[in-house]
Amino acid sequence: MQATLSISTSERMETQAPRSSEQVSNARVNSELRGRNELRIVDNNNQASDVIMQVAPLTQPGFCYVVFGRGTQPELQWLDPAGIESVIAETESLRALIDESYAQLCEIFRGDTVTLRSSVDPDEPSSRRLVIKVKTSKDFENASELWKRFNDDWWLPNFDRADDKLCILMDFQ
Amino acid sequence: MTFGWKFYVSLAERLLTNPACGDDPELRDSEVQSNYRAALSRAYYGVFGTAYDYLRDTEHDFALNMPILQQQGQVFTAAQIQEVETGTKFIHDYVIRQLSRTTHDQRKDGLRRGLRQVLSSLRERRVEADYRQGLHYDRRTIRVSIDDAKTALNYLQQLCR
Numbered sequence: 001m002q003a004t005l006s007i008s009t010s011e012r013m014e015t016q017a018p019r020s021s022e023q024v025s026n027a028r029v030n031s032e033l034r035g036r037n038e039l040r041i042v043d044n045n046n047q048a049s050d051v052i053m054q055v056a057p058l059t060q061p062g063f064c065y066v067v068f069g070r071g072t073q074p075e076l077q078w079l080d081p082a083g084i085e086s087v088i089a090e091t092e093s094l095r096a097l098i099d100e101s102y103a104q105l106c107e108i109f110r111g112d113t114v115t116l117r118s119s120v121d122p123d124e125p126s127s128r129r130l131v132i133k134v135k136t137s138k139d140f141e142n143a144s145e146l147w148k149r150f151n152d153d154w155w156l157p158n159f160d161r162a163d164d165k166l167c168i169l170m171d172f173q
Numbered sequence: 174m175t176f177g178w179k180f181y182v183s184l185a186e187r188l189l190t191n192p193a194c195g196d197d198p199e200l201r202d203s204e205v206q207s208n209y210r211a212a213l214s215r216a217y218y219g220v221f222g223t224a225y226d227y228l229r230d231t232e233h234d235f236a237l238n239m240p241i242l243q244q245q246g247q248v249f250t251a252a253q254i255q256e257v258e259t260g261t262k263f264i265h266d267y268v269i270r271q272l273s274r275t276t277h278d279q280r281k282d283g284l285r286r287g288l289r290q291v292l293s294s295l296r297e298r299r300v301e302a303d304y305r306q307g308l309h310y311d312r313r314t315i316r317v318s319i320d321d322a323k324t325a326l327n328y329l330q331q332l333c334r
Contacts, residue, residue: 122300124263127263127266131297140313144317159286159289167293169294170317171311171314172313
């Protein structure tokens with residue numbers, strides 16, 4: 001059966017259908033936005049699922065955008081929120097790039113941990129930037145192949161958008 | 174004789190292949206970790222130094238050539254010297270910034286983008302390895318970084334053709 005997703009909120013919002021809606025299939029479902037930052041599935045018995053997506057409001061009032069999260073993928077972990085926000089404040093376009101990069105990493109490195117932090121080179125303190133790190137539990141060959149795919153298909157074509165303010169690394173668990 | 178920075182990447186490879194020789198397990202782990210950190214640092218500087226030379230010698234970057242021209246007796250105005258000193262004060266940023274300038278050659282711009290991406294990752298690894306306590310490195314992370322450094326050297330080789 002084709003799934004249907006709808007988002008109900010206490011405020012009027014324009015929404016974009018989540019890209020993973022096709023994965024929420026085999027049942028007639030409704031979704032519910034709670035606290036404006038979580039998307040849950042509600043089945044026909046009004047039983048809410050765990051959070052299936054994180055939803056981030058954009059800055060324009062009245063708009064909401066499903067920006068990251070697939071399946072039960074956890075939220076991107078911000079390790080130093082103040083430092084991260086200070087970099088984003090200087091280059092606001094990074095916010096969208098971070099969200100998109102995170103979505104790509106979740107898609108490719110399913111189940112692995114992804115963190116975000118700010119970093120500064122002590123030798124050149126003017127160069128504060130952000131670092132996304134995926135910590136994978138996959139074996140070396142598999143991880144290397146996925147890493148190459150991520151770089152070739154996503155990161156390299158989008159690298160110029162970062163303006164050298166974002167770096168993405170892979171570590172092994 | 175000009176020093177070949179790329180041999181730092183070969184050194185990084187050796188540090189990865191033969192990371193320790195001691196028998197004491199605790200000392201051995203410290204030795205392995207210090208060699209891994211040194212390998213990450215050398216991998217970055219191997220690429221950074223080669224990229225610097227490429228900009229200076231192949232792209233004839235004015236700021237990077239100024240010290241050589243001065244040694245050869247060329248005279249610059251105080252304003253020119255000041256501008257170059259300010260622009261190259263943070264030399265790692267400067268090299269990456271210069272590589273981001275378009276050459277209006279699609280092939281070269283593609284190679285330079287790939288080079289910047291790797292250089293950016295290696296730089297972050299180098300900062301972690303040189304300054305951050307509390308990290309315990311996995312051999313596979315070093316392997317990936319050295320392979321990245323080799324890829325970057327390959328980009329530079331193609332750019333110099």
